[in-house]
Amino acid sequence: MSVVGDLFREFFLLSFVAFGGATALLPEMHRVVVDHHHWLDDTTFTHLYAIAQAAPGPNVLVVTLIGWEIAGLAGALAATLAMCLPMSVLIYLLIDRWQGFSGKRWQQAVSLGVAPLAVGLVFSGAMLIATSAGLSPAGWILVGAVVLANLRFRELHPLWLIAAGAILGIGGFA
């Protein structure tokens, strides 16, 4: 099977566990793309995540970048489509019946139950990016400063923190 076909299949499967969107999926994408298939190395994976952070648009576009690096335009489109299509179809079919499910005890239980797992996934993704990036001690201080700035000053647009990261990075502080 071609790489494009493999990409489509892998991201199609990933979309079914993407609770919390593409952000929570980072560790699993890394496992599949870097550890399992060896399509990308650690550094490239981290760079693609950084590019997606610095670009406008939904978080899911990191998938597009991964697809592009592995198999060009066909890979980019296949990975994006595979990631978006299954749940889009499902939601298209379910939305009219959603009013009936909404507020039911099982529905609340799943929503409550998935939250702590999603926190763990996002945290794992952050640690993965930090370790794959090969940060210097100054880089870790930058991570801490961004955490504090983002939690402390909610009105501060995240883009400013990204820009600060880029400038400090160029200055050798990461």
Next chain:
Amino acid sequence: MSTATVPESQSRPDLRALFLGFSAVGLSGFGGVLPFARRMLVDERKWLTAEEFNTQLGLCQFLPGPNVVNLAVVVGKRNRGLAGAIVAPVGLLAGPLAIVLLLAVLYDRFGSLPLAQDMLRGIAAAGCGLLLAMAWRMGAAIKDKAIFLPFTALTVAAIAIFRWPMPLVMVSGLPLSGAVAWWKLGRR
């Protein structure tokens, strides 16, 4: 965009408006476009009331997958059926996708330069900080922390330390965590 002449509940965008509206959302959002989607849908163009937005978003967040893409499908379907459900998410993704691919071309050309490597490492550090802050806020929003945060710790151990496949972790973790949530809901 003037919608003043259209009664609130009857403003029905055509396919072109769906495409352009969601394009604007996609292009204006950095690091999560959901707040921008809400502003466009509820405040500016009034395609949904605030209450409708919350209900529809409920299913989009309940299902896995990119929430905003799901939301675009829902809004597209409500207004223009199947064609709308295709046009709205395509509008959301087309512009950002083009930009991201342009950046990818630049990366392929210049990414190996030390300057680019340093810059990307700095952005990755900032992005990591944003992810940690997001995890912190999500964790802080959880009620009954003593009961649920152990599941967070188990997830981190399974994913980050043991590197287990995520489907396995979700299939074993979600029923456990969901069962505890079910039990808690029954006691309220």
